[in-house]
Amino acid sequence: MHEKDLIVKNWLPRYTGTALNEFGKYILLTNFQNYVVKFAERFKVPVRGLDRPMQTATNSDGLTIINFGIGSANAATIMDLLTAVKPEAALFLGKCGGIKKSTEIGHFILPMAAIRGEGTSNDYVPPEVPAMPSFKLHKFVSEKIVKAGVEYRTGVVYTTNRRVWEHDDVFRKRLTDLRVIAIDMETATLFSVGLVNEISRGALLLVSDVPMTPEGVKTEESDKTVTANFVDLHLNLGIEAMTEVGTKGEKIKHFHY
Numbered sequence: 001m002h003e004k005d006l007i008v009k010n011w012l013p014r015y016t017g018t019a020l021n022e023f024g025k026y027i028l029l030t031n032f033q034n035y036v037v038k039f040a041e042r043f044k045v046p047v048r049g050l051d052r053p054m055q056t057a058t059n060s061d062g063l064t065i066i067n068f069g070i071g072s073a074n075a076a077t078i079m080d081l082l083t084a085v086k087p088e089a090a091l092f093l094g095k096c097g098g099i100k101k102s103t104e105i106g107h108f109i110l111p112m113a114a115i116r117g118e119g120t121s122n123d124y125v126p127p128e129v130p131a132m133p134s135f136k137l138h139k140f141v142s143e144k145i146v147k148a149g150v151e152y153r154t155g156v157v158y159t160t161n162r163r164v165w166e167h168d169d170v171f172r173k174r175l176t177d178l179r180v181i182a183i184d185m186e187t188a189t190l191f192s193v194g195l196v197n198e199i200s201r202g203a204l205l206l207v208s209d210v211p212m213t214p215e216g217v218k219t220e221e222s223d224k225t226v227t228a229n230f231v232d233l234h235l236n237l238g239i240e241a242m243t244e245v246g247t248k249g250e251k252i253k254h255f256h257y
Helices: 004-016 033-043 072-084 135-147 169-177 187-196 220-248
Strands: 026-030 055-058 063-067 089-098 108-117 152-160 182-184 201-209
Touching: 004 072, 026 033, 026 220, 033 055, 033 063, 033 220, 063 220, 072 187, 089 135, 089 187, 089 220, 108 135, 108 182, 108 187, 135 201, 135 220, 152 187, 182 201, 187 201, 201 220
Parallel strands: 026 063, 026 089, 089 201, 108 152, 152 182
Antiparallel strands: 055 063, 089 182, 108 201
């Protein structure tokens, strides 16, 4: 078990409780088990891996959703493990904190790039390599958002390993200086490791809090409101985009260096 291919083919089922042949060719990634449950209820399919670190559900169209957990280490892990099934594309349905004043709770963000403040991606590519999505995948997702009549933003996201920072004025000032639109804990890692593993990748982020102001910091109650008002739409957009990208989207090619 010293070869990567052997490791990931053993570990993906071990982490998810899902056999390799039960994964679809298109993947939705999330940090939240309720997204997987909602997906499973919609398509009347089982949730697998309830006793494992990651949960999955797969519909008859060959679309699999995976809850990989929170943070950049888990993001890197799932993008490595997915090489066992070589998906055509993976779209992250994540939540983020809005940084700019024009970004409000309930807005959607399609990141043009992510700043690699998490450190994990440094184990995969040099610091100078930008963390970017697959443009053609994001182009297709944006078309679906517009067709649904939903407003969205683009911009650069800052990805950090630091979960509790809202009290730190120095860190907050740095976010302002970087001109980022939002902050999260996974996007840059998913983009970077996806690049290395030749997985077409994207992210559709839901602004769930506006943490630059004290009253905008996420609480249990505010998160319940976001879930009630926006999560179904978030999931629906991801399902529609990833169900149709294989037949209606532009072919995405990987270039070797």
